[in-house]
Amino acid sequence: MGTRLFKLQNGTNMLASLAAVSFIMIFASFIGKDVAKQVENWILVPVLGAAVMLSIIFAIRSGAKGSHGKAWILFSIAMVTWFIGEQVWFVYELVYNENPFPSLADFFYLTGYVFFFAFSFYYIKPVKKAVTKKIVGTAIAISAALLIPTVYYSLNSDYNSFELALAASYPILDVITLVPSLIGIALFLGGEVNFMWTLVMLGMAIFVMADTGFLVANLAGEYYTGHPLDILYLWSYLLFAFGVRDQMNIFRKNSEGERFNKQEELR
8 A cells, every 4th residue: 555655646746747847948948048048957957866866876775686786776877977968068058158069978978878778788687588579679660760860860960070970879879778768668568567667768768759859959950958858858867766766665665575585576
């Protein structure tokens, strides 16, 4: 009963947070681009910061035992690198008034993809028997379809060779990372993983959608920090935070018995 009540409350809080972030960002954008830029910065720090802190705490509590322990360590590193990347982006833009692309922020953004992919691999590993060729094929097909427009827009941009290679690396890593995320969502639909954990994978899928929209809008000269499109990034970070929070609750209850003896409950 307590677990169900927690999940209901967690789900309600999550929906309220998603709605609040959307309303604030749209309202700020309506006022003006400068206001939207400042507002996003103030929202992003606590939202992504929450995902960072929760993931680090959970990684420390779970340790490096088994696939799940390693997975959450990798996830926490991914959150930290993206948090640093976001801060570097805002320093370039708000302090130095320079275009953040290309910049050091890209290094941290791209590094985060590598760790998130590794996290997905380790987390899905315990249920790999449930991953069919059909699920993998469908995930690859959907991911590859998203690669077409982003690569097309990149090749038709005014970027120099280095900028083009850097810009193209985002959709490529998006596709690679999206595959295990879609597999995770498919496993939820098949009843192999719990819903709140699937929020992490859903968050990554939304993150990839945001990346695609960002690249297209940026190449069209329409993107600015605080653009309504950035709501998708904030949604992703919120889903990460709530997904980890739910796992922490399951882990705590599991620890009352034998730690990690029932790892299937953590999926």
